[in-house]
Amino acid sequence: MNNPTPAAHGAWTPDGETTPKVTEEAVITACATVFDPEIPVNIYELGLIYAIEISDTGSVKVEMTLTAPGCPAAQELPQQVRAAVLTVLGVGACDVETVWDPPWDQSRMSEEARLQLNMF
Numbered sequence: 307m308n309n310p311t312p313a314a315h316g317a318w319t320p321d322g323e324t325t326p327k328v329t330e331e332a333v334i335t336a337c338a339t340v341f342d343p344e345i346p347v348n349i350y351e352l353g354l355i356y357a358i359e360i361s362d363t364g365s366v367k368v369e370m371t372l373t374a375p376g377c378p379a380a381q382e383l384p385q386q387v388r389a390a391v392l393t394v395l396g397v398g399a400c401d402v403e404t405v406w407d408p409p410w411d412q413s414r415m416s417e418e419a420r421l422q423l424n425m426f
Contacts, residue, residue: 326396328360333397336390337368343379347422349387353414356405364398366391371410380404 337358338350349355349370357369368387372380384402391400412425419425 325364328364328366328394328396330358330360332394333358333360333366333368333391336394337387339390340383340386342373342377342383345373345423347415347419349383351416351419351422353416353419354383354410355387364396366394366397366400368400368402369405370402371405373410375406 334350334355337355338348340349341347342349342352342354345352352373354370354372355368356371357367359367361367368391370384370387372383377383384404388400388402391397391402412420415423415425
């Protein structure tokens with residue numbers, strides 16, 4: 307069977323295989339590979355990722371929003387985030403929830419994103 311998601315393998319110890327620990331940094335890095343198709347900045351720098359929860363079992367929950375409720379990428383961006391997070395070593399499952407509260411505004415953007423978009 308062809309599986310596009312790499313298997314999560316840990317290190318072998320005398321007690322058996324250890325499961326890799328999923329870090330928030332690794333999940334953020336994965337989220338930053340996803341770009342809004344209308345804005346040439348990744349969704350993390352745009353401030354679209356509101357929360358990341360990582361369980362002890364390697365399940366990840368991401369709460370994200372979109373720049374506007376009528377965003378044309380409303381269906382595909384959460385799917386792209388899920389696919390990106392599932393590539394992180396140790397992640398066994400990923401749930402992405404789109405939330406609207408608080409509403410997104412430009413103040414959520416990183417300084418880097420503001421510089422890229424000339425929005426000061």
